[in-house]
Amino acid sequence: MSKEPDRIFAQPLAQVPDFVFNEDVVRVFPDMIKRSVPGYPTIVENLGVLAAQFAQPHTALYDLGSSLGAVTQSLRRHVRTDDCRVIAVDNSSAMVERCREYLNAQDSMFQELLPVQVIDGDILSLDFQPASVIALNFTLQFISRDQRLGLLQRIRQALVPGGALILSEKLRFADSQEHDLLTDLHIAFKRANGYSELEIAQKRSAIENVMKPDSLExxxxxxxxxxxxxxxPWFQCLNFASLIALP
Known part of the structure; x- marks a missing residue:
């Protein structure tokens, strides 16, 4: 996997554009996500562990908003249920292309992995197959709020009895003091991971019109x-959390 450091916002920009999952982001995404999201490696690895408890034969396991396929790889490492398959979906062609490369590399290192299909498409128009596990890992927050309920209803309908949705998101907080505290601590986390004040400020400007977090409630x-x-809720680190939703 690429080790290129994230320097996208390291130089002053006359105008900061909205954040896009383009080829520039794809090149540095592993470094960006690890340095920006507290607990991300723990969430990803344990998503596979959790999925193994809910996966059922003859069903699909979905990774919605799969980016470079970290969750997909975790699902394939941990799930050993017969006749399961992973379906990874992302609407960034650059992400999908690189994801396929990483999954091919995983195939060359491990035997007897679950089959996987990578789809370049919009999860809002996806025709779901019967599923026992569906992962939305930091994806719902990029979807328009007025479309979130409809997507979750379709996910619920696709889940078989005994299945689960695993939803990971950045949180906002109704209590302003709590929100400000955790926001400041998140900035401190990024600062401790080597981001400059300029990078932090420009990244915030780029993403604020694109990512709209909700509260836990x-x-x-x-x-x-x-x-x-x-x-x-099964995990929280600062203002990032992951939930299990049961049908």
Whole structure:
């Protein structure tokens, strides 16, 4: 996997454009996500562990918003259920192309992995197959708020009994002091990982019109409205969290 450091926002920009998952981001994405999202490696590895508890024979395991396929690789490392297949979907052609390269490399290193299909497409128009595990790993926050409930309803309908949705997101907080504290701590995390004040400020400007986080309570209410019966937070680090939603 690429080791190129993230320097996208290291130089002053006259005008900071909205964040896009283009080829420039793809080249540095592993470094960017690790240095920007507290707990990301733990979430990804344990997504595979969790999925192994819910995966059922003759079903699909979805990685929606798969980017470079880190979750897909984790699913393939941990799930040993018979006749499962992984379907990874992303709407960035640059991400999809690189994801396929990484998965081919994984195939060459390991035997008896789950088959995988990588789709260049929009998850909002996806025709879901019966699924036992669906992962939305830092993806819902990039979808328009008025489309989130509809997507979750379709995910709920695709899940077989005993399956699970695993949803990871950046959180916002209703309590302003709590929100400000965790925001400051997240900035300190990025600073400790080598990002300059300029990089932090420009990245924030680039992403603020693109990524719209919800509160934990908003996620819970929406998931229940979509038809899920139980929502269980299993991980939080600063203002990033992951939930299990049961049908």
């Amino acid at each position: 908003e996620h819970r209410e929406r998931l229940l409205a979509a038809g899920f019966s139980k929502v269980v």
